Amino acid sequence: MVRPPAVQERAALEGDPVLLADRVLRILPPGTGQPLGLWPLHGRAAEGRPGGHHAGGLRRLRLALAGRAAALERGRSLRSRARRGGGRQLALIVAALLGLLAAPAPACERARGAADAPVALILSGGGAKGAWEAGVAAALVERGLPVRLAAGSSAGALNAAMVADGRLDRLQDLWRTVTREQVYTLRPSVVLAGLLPGVLTLLALDRAGSLLDPAPLRELIAGSIDLERIRASRVELLVVATDLARYDKRVFDNRTVSVDALMAAAAMPGVFPPVRVDGVPLVDGGLTGRAPVLEALALGRPIGRAVVVMSYAPDERASAPTTLRRTLEEAMELVMIHAIRRDVELARLRHPDVDVQLLTPSAPLMLRPLDFDTEGMAKALERGRADAQACLDAMHGR
Numbered sequence: 553m554v555r556p557p558a559v560q561e562r563a564a565l566e567g568d569p570v571l572l573a574d575r576v577l578r579i580l581p582p583g584t585g586q587p588l589g590l591w592p593l594h595g596r597a598a599e600g601r602p603g604g605h606h607a608g609g610l611r612r613l614r615l616a617l618a619g620r621a622a623a624l625e626r627g628r629s630l631r632s633r634a635r636r637g638g639g640r641q642l643a644l645i646v647a648a649l650l651g652l653l654a655a656p657a658p659a660c661e662r663a664r665g666a667a668d669a670p671v672a673l674i675l676s677g678g679g680a681k682g683a684w685e686a687g688v689a690a691a692l693v694e695r696g697l698p699v700r701l702a703a704g705s706s707a708g709a710l711n712a713a714m715v716a717d718g719r720l721d722r723l724q725d726l727w728r729t730v731t732r733e734q735v736y737t738l739r740p741s742v743v744l745a746g747l748l749p750g751v752l753t754l755l756a757l758d759r760a761g762s763l764l765d766p767a768p769l770r771e772l773i774a775g776s777i778d779l780e781r782i783r784a785s786r787v788e789l790l791v792v793a794t795d796l797a798r799y800d801k802r803v804f805d806n807r808t809v810s811v812d813a814l815m816a817a818a819a820m821p822g823v824f825p826p827v828r829v830d831g832v833p834l835v836d837g838g839l840t841g842r843a844p845v846l847e848a849l850a851l852g853r854p855i856g857r858a859v860v861v862m863s864y865a866p867d868e869r870a871s872a873p874t875t876l877r878r879t880l881e882e883a884m885e886l887v888m889i890h891a892i893r894r895d896v897e898l899a900r901l902r903h904p905d906v907d908v909q910l911l912t913p914s915a916p917l918m919l920r921p922l923d924f925d926t927e928g929m930a931k932a933l934e935r936g937r938a939d940a941q942a943c944l945d946a947m948h949g950r
Contacts, residue, residue: 660859660909663947669856669907670700673715676843676892677706677818678885679921681863683727683929684913686711687936688861688943690720695944701855703790703848705837708861709817710773713809716782716789726776727933732924734772736764736824762825764922766815774811782806788853792837792844793817796826801840803847820884823922838884842891845899849906857907859943860896864889865913881921911943 673692675685689711693699704712714723739762782789783806791804793816804813816827816834826833837844843860864885892910899908917932919925944950 660911660943660946662949663857663909664907665856667948668698670854671697672701672703672845672848672853672855672858673697673699673712674843674845674848674858674860675702675704675708675711675715676860676862676864676888677704677708677711677838678863678888679707680919680924680929681917681921681932682707682711683919684917684932684936684939685861685863686714686723686727687933688911688940689715689936690724691937691940692859692944693720695941697859697944699787701788701790701848701851701853703792703844704817705792705842705844706818706820708843709791709793709814709837710776712789712791713777713782713814716785716787716806717777718781718785718787719778722776724933726772728930729926730772730924730929731926732922733768735769735924736766736922737768739763739765763823766819766824769818770811770815773814777811777814779810782809788851790844790848790851791817792840792847793819793827793829793834794837794839796833796835798832801837801847802829802832802834838888842888842895845908846895846902849899849903855906857909858899858903859909859911860892860899862889862892862910862912863917864892865916878920885921909943909947911939914939914942 673689675682675689677685685708689702693715699715702712702715704710711723714720714726717723785806789804789806789809791809791813793802793804793813794800795802802816804810804817810829812827812829813834816829817837819825819827819835821835821839824835826835828834843862845858845860849855849858896908896910899906913932913935915935917928917935919928919932
């Protein structure tokens with residue numbers, strides 16, 4: 553007997569709610585035998601037809617969640633109840649989906665567990681937005697948060713390395729003073745491409761390999777970190793890049809991290825060229841590691857709390873993008889926001905004994921990833937310090 557597709561789908565995933573949340577993120581509407589066919593993170597129906605968040609697909613998803621979660625509490629109480637056994641599989645799935653749909657609160661939540669529990673600090677980067685993240689990281693460590701592991705991708709990789717280095721004054725000075733010229737220059741071939749007619753422009757851009765030359769960034773990184781201090785640090789370091797040869801993440805630690813590894817972790821494809829480490833081309837870790845909370849907790853260290861720092865503020869876009877650069881930046885940010893929020897919920901599901909906190913800016917930073925405006929970054933850093941204090945107050949119930 554051939555079972556209907558909806559029954560097959562339910563049976564295949566029934567035994568693993570985390571797999572369901574991680575790989576499928578779909579749910580069956582109450583009282584029907586048909587799947588929604590909605591992929592929340594991609595905004596498309598399973599059959600390939602448009603069905604995104606801003607169409608009927610989202611309304612159907614909300615109705616389905618409401619019907620399924622009527623007897624369950626939201627948020628942490630939902631996950632707690634699930635762990636006690638009542639409706640565990642369904643509760644875990646609904647909790648993950650509700651977390652994805654809800655707008656993230658800027659401040660952290662009241663902490664679970666011991667106040668002195670070892671902390672994993674997870675940094676997501678975001679180009680110039682890394683200034684806010686640096687302010688958060690420095691303030692959290694200065695005010696006594698027991699950080700035992702620092703993990704990052706993209707610009708967050710450099711921030712994590714500098715947390716492991718331990719010289720927080722140098723971390724903050726870097727973001728208060730860095731200029732665009734210290735990060736990248738425009739390739740002459742790209743300038744030349746703009747002067748060529750017709751299709752020759754595209755051919756010249758293709759031959760350029762990347763839009764920008766990050767040679768100044770190498771000098772900046774080399775002068776900002778001390779690899780010997782990092783190797784001897786009591787803070788464990790985890791840096792994530794993306795391996796273009798294996799289509800997978802590449803992870804570096806205190807022993808294996810290098811200037812090349814940090815360059816690779818921030819090499820946004822198309823914008824910066826790949827960086828070869830051990831002969832393998834690597835690019836931005838944000839493609840596979842995002843804010844690498846799952847990778848950090850998978851190490852199995854005795855971590856009681858993870859603070860995930862996401863530099864993308866809610867409602868930051870002031871207007872619709874009108875240029876190619878703005879469009880690409882905002883598309884990348886949209887992917888990152890959804891991916892990080894998904895990973896946070898999955899970390900809570902997979903590691904229920906770890907208090908996973910998500911911290912975002914309390915107000916729009918008004919910084920684009922490639923706009924290394926000194927004044928704007930200095931303001932973002934100070935906002936990061938203030939947001940870190942608000943996070944600590946929330947965790948301690950103040």
